[in-house]
Amino acid sequence: MIDNEYVRKQVERDLFPRGPEIERQIGRRRRLGTVWRWVFLGAAALAVLILSVLLLKIVGDANGYVAVESAVTESELLPQSGLDGADGATTLDDLPFDALVSLYQANVSAGRCRAVEYEQRFYDDRLVCDSEERFQTMCASDNPRPACTLPARDAASVRQLIEADVIKPTVVSTWNLWESLFRREEIFQTAATEFPGAEVYFRRWLTWDFVTSPQSSYPEIAGVRTAILGTLWVVGIAVAFSFPLGVGAAIYLEEYASKSGRLNQIIQTNINNLAGVPSIIYGLLGLALFVRALEPVTSGALFGLSDPSAANGRTILSAGLTLGLLGLPIIIISAQEAIRAVPASLRQASYGLGATRWQTVRSHVLPNALGGILTGVILSMSRIIGETAPLVVIGASTYITTDPTGPFSKFTSLPVQIYQWTARPQDTFRDIAAAAILVLLILLLLLNATAIYLRNRYSKRIG
């Protein structure tokens, strides 16, 4: 049949091999199979490898040796004469309170001292850096400064002030954890030659102080408290907004609407499309709708509640509503799945007993779908908690040091903070960005652990 002799031989060799050719062919196919097996395994292993490198990199950056130069060291500071009770003291911790205050007063400008004291006074009954009359007039006014209402500072707080304003430690160089572990000698040598006056010590950037301090322009003392509070507010508002809407929409689509209805199909397609819209587009929606068009509402001006420091639409409320819209499709889709998983027999039994549609939904469908619905809510939370782009677009503040006081405050959030710190060129800011990433990852881990717990707990109920 086949004329061409060459082609005939090829076909015979490939399809109908004879003798030793069979062995050769099988061997070749086996080898090829093994090679590809390793290729597939390698690709899969790459994903795990990348994840490990990512985590090691972040943990490494958040810990390690730092070289710190100070304006003045503790030991230089202490011998300054004339301090009561300073005899024999070798560290700041040994000094009594009065000595600490006078040490601070002696080493900062009068203006700085007054400013600090107006924020919070040193003694209950008098001012150190200002006159007695000033204290009386200041606190007698209608709008007294915090100095008159807050309790006086304690020794720890004064020590912090001395640290920040007098000793002024500046991190001049940092090394990551892996360098610190394996190239310790080298680091100390480099530090000794390049920064002779610097003190080198091991620093964990993620400390409890880091979590509880407000943002600052000095990376050495900056923290993420404002950012964490901002994140909690924003995510809280987002969930409060999207949870009832999302579950309501899911109930409507699954229990009320006819599956082939026109509206139902439009909604369904629409939800699937929304899930694919990039988050930054939601940011534009939030900017035009919540920040600009609804400014009287989102700034609180309509209710007479606006925060004087914000006074425009770039508030926690706008951010929360934007992220709420962003999380809505995820909640709807997972709530729909959870409701669909409730066996039809439960509904039929309920209808058979004469229950109305809402009675059936409320007493039978929802309780049984609750686990799935909550899991979906948490998944949507863990998606929006890490969202950065929409918040930057609607105008997250770059620098706030005060805690948010309500939905009409200016806002920042943990991912936005990470973005801003990462975008700075200094290594020290990268290190605190790494520490902030760890905080964010821990928050996410907690959320996901809750989701898994709920899934396991509720999935056993029907079955």
Place this chain on the structure above:
Amino acid sequence: MSGEVLPARPAAPPSPAQAGAAAGLLARKSRPGEKIIEFSLRLAGVISIFTTVGIVFVLVRDALDFFASPAVSLVEFLTKTTWQPQLGEFGIWPLLNATLIISAIGMALAIPVGLATAIYMSEYASARVRAVLKPALEVLAGVPTVVFGYFALTFVTPMLRTIFGDDVVKIYNMASAGLVVGILTIPLVASLSEDAIHAVPDALRQAAYGLGATKRETSLRVVVPAGLSGITAAVVVAVSRAVGETMIVALAAGAGPNFTFNPFDSAESMTGYMVRISGGDLSYGSIDYQSIFAVGLVVFLLTLLLNIISRVIVRRFREVYE
């Protein structure tokens, strides 16, 4: 509940006819509560439509303002290769070009790795290996993108600069952003392709093994072609994700539009531009403000188109097996 819904019970046991009439009455009984609830649930569903309408309305309105301004013409927007708002030059191509190059680099990494991972997980891996791989991929998928941005800037860029030299690779470059966008989309490609491969019926595999095919031959020549529509759809979704990706690009690819095809150069993408411009204090109605909506409209249309294509591929080319 019988007390509130049933009409007064007649003294004599009801005849079948009477019972039927009572049930009819019950069915016709108006229940305003039920109606209100149904109405509010429907409203909740309709809100999602409002979201889409809102997005389209907002983007189109401000983009129209943008094109209506005398400095801008639609033709130049679509054809020019310079984007310099200070000079009144608004050509989308430098931004679009950067977006496309970054997405292409990302896909060059994510498609082979994601697909091979999917094949390994569904065809080769033992239950124990899967138990490690699957959560690892899920964790990777759950990492916030700003964290990947940090990774790109502080790990991948220095690595590229060590490999190719500091003078070749800029501090901000598209290659680093692209690779990390690729990493970001690996879990997406892997999980969607695995779903597609998983849907291929076992009978096909068994037939291939029955003919003496090796595992590689079965996977690559039978299973993958059979699941091709789903795999293609997965890839298209991944491209759409890469186009809309923002934080990695904003951190690692550089600030400043630059029309270049060199992946080691810095160039700003569409999303990167939107973040940089809106990061400052933006006054409403300025040309900068309007321009981010015009660029946003392009991103939105591009991702929408890709998502629709992906759905069409699944519907049109799906092989149906019994």
